Amino acid sequence: MDITRLIIVAVGGQGNLLASRVIGETALLSDVPVRMSEIHGMAQRGGVVESAIVFGDAESTIISDGEADLLVGFEPSETLRALNKCNGRTTVISNLSPLSPFTVTIGKAVYPKLSQIQELIRAKTGRLIAFDARELAEKAGNVMAVNMVLVGAMAQTGILPLTVENFKEAIRTKTKKAFADINLKAFDLGFAEAEKAG
Amino acid sequence: MHKLLTDSPGQKMLLLGNEAIARGAIEAGVAFASTYPGTPSSEISLSLFQMSKESDLYFEYSTNEKVALEVAAAAANAGVRAMCMMKHVGLNVAADVLMTLAYLGCKGGMVILTADDPFMFSSQNEQDNRYYAKLSGLPLVEPSSVEEAKEMMPYAFDLSEKLGEPVLFRTTTRINHSNAVVRLGNLRERKCKGDFVKNPFAYVCVPAVSRKLHVRLLENMDSAREEAEKSPFNLQKGEGKWGIICNGVSYNYAADGVKDLGTEDKVRILRLGFSHPLPEKMIRDFLGNCEKVLIIEEGEPVLEEAVKAIAQEAGLMLPIRGKTPELFSRLYEFDPAMVRKGIATCFGIPYAAPAVPDLSDLPEIPQRPPTLCAGCSHRATYYAVKKAAEGKDTIYPSDIGCYTLGFLPPLSMADFVICMGASAGTACGFSKVTDKKVVAFIGDSTFFHSGIAGLINAVFNQHNFTLVILDNGTTAMTGHQPHPGVDMTKLNMEGYGRISIEAVVRAIGVEHVTVIRPFRVGKSIEAVKEALDFEGVSVIISQEICSLYAKSLKEHKGRPFRVNPGKCKNHRNCIDDLACPAFYLQNERVMIDPELCWGCAVCAQICPENAIVPVKK
Incomplete structure (x- = not known):
């Protein structure tokens, strides 16, 4: 089957690894070949966490520069930093709620303007879907559900060879029971927001 | 289960x-x-x-x-x-x-x-x-x-x-x-x-x-x-006069690359999963079927050198390529596009590299290096040592652990790091040949791992430095594994001993040993000053539980702090000296994120205006 390549970038603590796990389990439910790799050293200490997920008939678990079909950034400046993974056809989904790097908080560096980040991504890739995922997560009932909001948006694009039903099944069975309802609501909100983006 | x-x-x-x-x-x-x-x-x-x-x-x-x-x-x-x-x-x-x-x-x-x-x-x-x-x-x-x-x-x-x-x-x-x-x-x-x-x-x-x-x-x-x-893990795939010999993850990139280039009928692959000792006969036979061979392996040219030797012994003259400037490097890891390009270059196959957009006009994106957590005891210890050593010319040998992150500004508290346990040993050498004050840092787990021998050496050879043992009660960096000084009852586990770092240090014969609680800033600075003034080997044991570990044990009881805007005069000692990730600037004023603040109160103790106060319940 055709190969689809997904990159997810996030800041440690944003739940990127759980999102990857849900996507992996969805692929397992869908009988779609999947391989994923993650770099999560020092994740709890504020560093960047990157997951690469390859669907289809490929042996590799990592994705080279310029070869992602879908890039999902949990944090706007991290989305921008990962643009080297994109090409002119890549679809990009980005959360627009920034987490200031420590260099910015102490006034040693400047955070790029959100409008500039979006313009640059639009100019260099196929399509950008950008919204405040934190706000939607709060609406779903837990600010930690940013990851499931973004998984919902990924599902809406139809780029991944996975069905909404299987995504929901994986969220129901593979995330903590106490959060399953919030996670499902977050998924739906993310899905609807991506739909609005058209 | x-x-x-x-x-x-x-x-x-x-x-x-x-x-x-x-x-x-x-x-x-x-x-x-x-x-x-x-x-x-x-x-x-x-x-x-x-x-x-x-x-x-x-x-x-x-x-x-x-x-x-x-x-x-x-x-x-x-x-x-x-x-x-x-x-x-x-x-x-x-x-x-x-x-x-x-x-x-x-x-x-x-x-x-x-x-x-x-x-x-x-x-x-x-x-x-x-x-x-x-x-x-x-x-x-x-x-x-x-x-x-x-x-x-x-x-x-x-x-x-x-x-x-x-x-x-x-x-x-x-x-x-x-x-x-x-x-x-x-x-x-x-x-x-x-x-x-x-x-x-x-x-x-x-x-x-x-x-x-x-x-x-x-x-x-x-x-x-x-x-x-005869191992099933030494496998061959494909037919053709071009050969690829590879191992480990390189095989994945090679197999994908051959497919992407549409050359499955021209390339045969030998993947070695049982790679020492090498199956020499299998390799000889493989080489015999090839006109040219490319070795794809991350790291050192281990296979390449061995395969070339096998070819030489068999009198085979075919070109064998691997680590060369135009193909593969000994540096870093490989990726699919790099290997695809290597295969295309080696065998002269037409190839278009992936089209990465021009990113030269991107603004500078602020770096996000991992930092010591909010409430990390290492930050407090570093602050105390820095203050105690003010005016002294210092060298800070350090070791392997979360605390190595303290090498970054503004803390800048690591000058020389090689391997596990080396802080104590290298401190001996620095103190002998320089006239600077040497203060070495080592974590509790690393001390047990291999720091003890360096400290014994220091006492025996009468070196002159201070060793600061950062005892946060766990092996933090790798995910909170136990070590011989850990209280296993906290993990509800029985049947373990517990070794006291202080008792070990005293038994070694260190004459000046002080245990500090680094969140008590003033007392800690005084204790470190005394240790630095001691001629000979002195040891500071800085005890405070790792904040992430405390959280996982549900032991955290601290109350978050806030900046009182009426009192804050914007000196910014807090941000500039501590660089705690709970701080942020809003309209050029220092704020504390109550979700991140641990309540260690170190910043509250160093604020010249006493403007940092607990959040009211």
């Missing part, structure tokens, strides 16, 4: 590489496992540790890799299947055991896993541990995928028992930290009790015995080579 103990052969499970390896060991009937934690191997031992709590598997976190390998070597020589795992540099620590254990061999199957880290995602070097197989004469297997890592584990145990030699099992980060769907196999029964039969002429490595054992090792290498010739 632990998911990796699931007894339903054929079931599919999405597993992390390290979980798949642990499952493979369980399927092999491993009964004994030991380790010292180190990324990227840590989740293997974590899984085995968890499973040992609900089964008869014995697992231990040993003091260091050398001890771990000794412990496992004895178990294996008593006939029990044993596994010892570590990160690549850990094998340097255990190398003394490894080299002579190869002479001695083993009775029960024994697998020694080394987790290499090309690109150094979380290591101080990217050494290629395939050389240890060559150096020791031991068989080496290396999987290409998560699924294969699981399949290879029972094979490695069987091979070890058959040959009577430990088997080296080499992974790289992209195996350890990849996920894939794995099909569970049958669980073999664990044999947990063994027996040791005395035979000094086989087990006591004095010169006369070792001379005989070396002969035995070379004979075993010949047997191992025969095994490699």
